[in-house]
Each structure stands twice: as C-alpha cells, then as structure tokens.
Amino acid sequence: MAEREVDRSVSQTVKAQLALRDQILSGALRAGERISELQAVETTGASRTPVRMALVRLEEEGLLEAIPSGGFMVKAFSERDISDSIELRGTLEGLAARFAAERGVSARELEPLKECLAAIDELLGQVPISIEAFSSYVTLNARFHALLTELSRSPPLVRQIDRASALPFASPSGFVMAQSALPEAQQILIIAQDHHRVVIDAIENREGARAEAVMREHARLAVRNLRLALRNRTHLDLLPALALIKTATD
Amino acid sequence: MAEREVDRSVSQTVKAQLALRDQILSGALRAGERISELQAVETTGASRTPVRMALVRLEEEGLLEAIPSGGFMVKAFSERDISDSIELRGTLEGLAARFAAERGVSARELEPLKECLAAIDELLGQVPISIEAFSSYVTLNARFHALLTELSRSPPLVRQIDRASALPFASPSGFVMAQSALPEAQQILIIAQDHHRVVIDAIENREGARAEAVMREHARLAVRNLRLALRNRTHLDLLPALALIKTATD
DNA sequence: TGTATGCGTTATGTATACAATAGCTGCTGA
C-alpha cells in the first residue's frame, strides 16, 4: 500500500473512468493517440487494476480501440461517423417514441416532459439568447431526450440509446460556445423545440408513426447542425464530438 | 506464478470472457444468479484479474448487471425485453439497408450476399428440412445479416447492430432443435428468405425506403417467431435468448 | 421468544510484484 492519497467516497474504477473520459472528450488525449497505462495511473491517481478496468469500459463504450499488440488508443472518427451516430440515435429515439405512443403513456408521465418544454421555451424566448441560457439549454435538452426515451418502457432500448448518445452528445466537463454562432444556434433550437412539441402531441394521441417520423426529422436537423458547427468551427451542443474527429481528412 | 496450466495461444481475458458467456447463454448460470469471482476463476482457469476484466466486458455487453454492494449477477430479461431487442435490431438493420441503398453498392459487393442467398435456397429446398440443414441455416443467416450490415459502410452503425444482436441472437456452443417444430420453422424461414431477396433488390435499385421497410418487416417476423418458440418450448434460431428469460413471470 | 448487537468469515476492491513480449537502439558485417 503506497502513501497514495485515496478518495474512498467513490470507487477508484469509476474515478479513473470519469477522469479518462474527460481527458478524451476535452481533447487532452488526442484521437489516434496511444494511452499509456502508467501515465493514466499518474493522472487519475488510481492504481493499475482500476485503470485497466476503466480502459476496458471505455473500449466497450466505443471511445477507445484495442491495439493488437497490446494497450489502447483513442479512437478516431470521421465526420460521417459522427453524423451517422446522430442519425442512428434519432432512429432509436424514433422507435422509443413509437413504443411510447403505441403502449400508451399517462398524463402524469408526460408532466415532466411538458415542464422541460416550458423551461426551454423560456430560454429561447430571450432574443438573442445568452451564453448562460444556451448552456442551460444543453442540460434541459439532454433531460428532455432522456425522459422521452424512458417513456418507451423498454430497458434494452433505453440502454442502446444511451450507448448511441455517448459518442455525439456526451457532456464534457466544460464547453465553449462562440458568441457569434449564438443567433444561428437559436434559430435551429427553435425548430428543434417544434419537434419536441410535435412528438409529445403524437404520443398523447397515440400516433406511433407520427411520433417516430418527427424524431427522425429531428435527427436530420441535428446532422445539419453538426455540419454547420464544423464549418464555422463553433460548438453547438455537439461539441464533444469535435474532439474525436481526426484532423487529417481521409 | 502457480502451477496452473496456461494456454498462451489466446489471452486469458478472452478465454474467460468466452467461457463465462457460454455458461450464461447455455443456462449453466441462471438469470438473477450472483456470479462468484472465485468460482469463475476455477471454471475458467484464468486468475482473478482477467476474470474481472471479462466480467466488466460482459456487464458492458449487457449480459451481467453490477450489484450495488459489489460483484455481478446474471441479468434477467422479460419476454418483452427480448422481443424489443429483436425489433431494435431490425430497426437498426433497416437503417443499414437504407444507407446501403442510398450510398450505393457495387455488384461485386453484392456477390457474397447473393451466394449466401443461393446457399440458403438450397437448404430450404429440402422438404422437410433436416436438423443439420437447419443448423447450417442459422450460420448462413447470421452471415447474411453481417454482410448486409457491412454494406452500410458505417462503422458506428455496424457496431451498434452487433451490440443489439448480442442479446437475442448470440450463438452458444451448441443448440437443440425440436424435430416436431421443423416444418413450422421452415415455413417461417421461407418467408424470411423472401425478405432477404427484396432487400437485395431494393439496394440494387437504390430504393432506400423500401430496403428499410422490408428489414423492419423482417424483424416483426422474428418477433412472431420468438412468441412461437416460447409457446412451443422449441428453439428456432433465437435459442440463446431463452436462457435469459426469467422463469418467474413478473 | 424475538430482536439487536457484535464478532467472525467470506468475498470483493485495490495495489503491487512478476513474467513476457514488442519495439527500439546500437553494433557488426557485408
């Protein structure tokens, strides 16, 4: 036992996993770069065993890739990989919305979603939207999607959606939003909010096909959003993905 | 270093993972049962570190569940969980088929699929189908789906589909097929083969919507298939899933 | 007799020691 300072409130494995994911999503570890276990031990403060467990988890999560000769490297993604992931998540969310509509949802279950919707409306009412409001939006929007997903009452589907969201929508510790991109972002978010409204309405009226269709349209909007963010080098709520895209265009 | 007999041709972690997955899918470890690390060490022949890595991987895969107080248990699924997983996979495969159709696929890329199709035709030509032929079908069908998935040219999507397939379609070491269920199974497989034909045709003609629709229809057939298998207590190609469904109906 | 507390046992979480392999560097020979 070393004289290492240990925080017993949370498991070393979880601590290491969070720290490493943060390093990856923040860009401290660059795409394609090999991850040194020893270095990870130093930066995370955990010993090799929990670090290795964290690495395995991150590999399964899709952020790391095993190197045949041993060890792991940060996985690199193309722009298309990210846009495919967004469309993929939209497709899954479409299925979730369909399930929710077909299986029926009580008014009480829809309540939190409507509250979320109202809170977002309030943020978007500001013209132009402030950086702080945009930041709150990211949180509220994630909450809305999580709640919507839950309405499907399908644990396997919820699980897959979480997985699919990890890549394009993971939240790093902090993020930057260019001031100049705000008005354009707001335009897009207002359209997105319409989608949110339609999907709730469709679920309430048990229109599965319509609920599904709007979520897929929603994803296509997010793809356009990504293209815009890449072109302007600004970050909408898709920012974490940017750290993962390999710089050399292939 | 113990006098343990070690097989250096394959990593201990992989060995342990395969052995444990087999134990779960074959039903040797029952749903809801806690997995003892020490016991796993004995049955797999690996030491605790690789066993723990394997357990983490299987948890991420969705076959195990972490117990809050520590350790892992075999995850239990309801019948609906499995049928949702099938529908989920079908939805993802639908997206893959759409991508393939929209992005275009050369004749050379379609060749292996057509060969697969012909091989299955030959098997299904036998009336009634033999157990051995049915077993070959399971392999060929898995190959067909894997090839189709690849046509999407989308690594993130392929990855998710693999993930989604793990639960309902994983291949255990051996499986049993009741003789009496064969004719009914053959009927279903002939319809399934029609779907295969349609999806290839749609991809060739770049009809994305049609390609997607037929894969979703294909999934609905598989769901009916599952219901049948459960009712008759027979195993079609969905067998591994049966080991995971909790016996006590909740 | 039932419940609560304390101790012991067992299993998991963590750390580290050991083994093996892959990659690199330097040297030698053609």
Next chain:
DNA sequence: TCAGCAGCTATTGTATACATAACGCATACA
C-alpha cells in the same frame, strides 16, 4: 553506408497479496 541481428528497455498481461466491507450467525438482553 546500409541492412540485419542481438540485446536491452519499456510497457503490457497476469497472478497474487493485502485491505476493507458486507453478510451471517450466535449470543445476550429485553
């Protein structure tokens, strides 16, 4: 001067030892 081989080093894979926490059982007290 370049290529190939050998030895070394660094890093990963594996095993095990140690620490800690949880569960069960027994005993004592109400």
